[in-house]
Amino acid sequence: MKVSIEFTYKAPKGPKALFKSDEMPAAQAIMIAEDLEASGRGKEIIFYDRHEQSFRLKDLKKYLKGIETEPHNVTLYFDGGYDKATQKAGLGCAIYYDQNGKSYRLRRNTAVDELKSNNEAEYAALHLAVQELDLLGVHHLPVKIIGDSNVVINQLKDEWPVMKEELSDWADRIEAKLQELGLEPEFVLVSRKHNQETDRLATQALNGVDITSTIELNA
Structure with a gap:
């Protein structure tokens, strides 16, 4: 499964900007999103698949865990x-x-x-x-x-x-x-x-x- 990441970047005491990434494997997207969250500068992180279905971070993790038992x-x-x-x-x-x-x-x-x-x-x-x-x-x-x-x-x-x-x-x-x-x-x-x-x-x-x-x- 491949997804893109959309998030709002907030600089310390500075302006906000909306970013959207290229498609990447979902596991890689989760790692990047977790790093953004840890930095405190990535806000409102949403993932989109090729059908424009959206996922929050916890929902995407749950989805990937669910498919582990399936091919x-x-x-x-x-x-x-x-x-x-x-x-x-x-x-x-x-x-x-x-x-x-x-x-x-x-x-x-x-x-x-x-x-x-x-x-x-x-x-x-x-x-x-x-x-x-x-x-x-x-x-x-x-x-x-x-x-x-x-x-x-x-x-x-x-x-x-x-x-x-x-x-x-x-x-x-x-x-x-x-x-x-x-x-x-x-x-x-x-x-x-x-x-x-x-x-x-x-x-x-x-x-x-x-x-x-x-x-x-x-x-």
């Missing part, structure tokens, strides 16, 4: 592969998240039929990953979504138009699910080299190797 700090990787000869697609996703003070990685893949292209397989892989977020109970949080598909990332960022009907249908389904879960997606395009884990999962699915696993990561 948070979520980063999602996805990839899809398509075999023209068999018209089969392999879908893969990896989700990294924190919960109860520990870090986890979930990996999932599957093979599907009746898709028409590699681009459609990429969309289907992201849809699979978003469904996994729902099963994990991830909601009302920012989520970093990482993939190597120029088409999917740029279309979902509204930087490229969605011309093909089948891709538009996938985009609509994904956006509707993200909205239903109250998630704030940050789409990040990477090279295939930096997406090898889910590329391998998608290839394994095409080869008939099914993977569903969740492990705790070492600190």
Whole structure:
């Protein structure tokens, strides 16, 4: 969760001025706000999230404490592969998240039929990953979504138009699910080299190797 800080600065025996910060992680914002309070010069401190919902300091602390028991700090990787000869697609996703003070990685893949292209397989892989977020109970949080598909990332960022009907249908389904879960997606395009884990999962699915696993990561 990222927030901005709005506060009134009061100089000793001097004028007041209103300041608003850039967005930053909520935990970092709390540290800054506590320092402002300790100095005695930061007054009327309010935090705002991306939806302009406001929090007082004690309310933001309470909110962060509440989400510790739920999956948070979520980063999602996805990839899809398509075999023209068999018209089969392999879908893969990896989700990294924190919960109860520990870090986890979930990996999932599957093979599907009746898709028409590699681009459609990429969309289907992201849809699979978003469904996994729902099963994990991830909601009302920012989520970093990482993939190597120029088409999917740029279309979902509204930087490229969605011309093909089948891709538009996938985009609509994904956006509707993200909205239903109250998630704030940050789409990040990477090279295939930096997406090898889910590329391998998608290839394994095409080869008939099914993977569903969740492990705790070492600190």
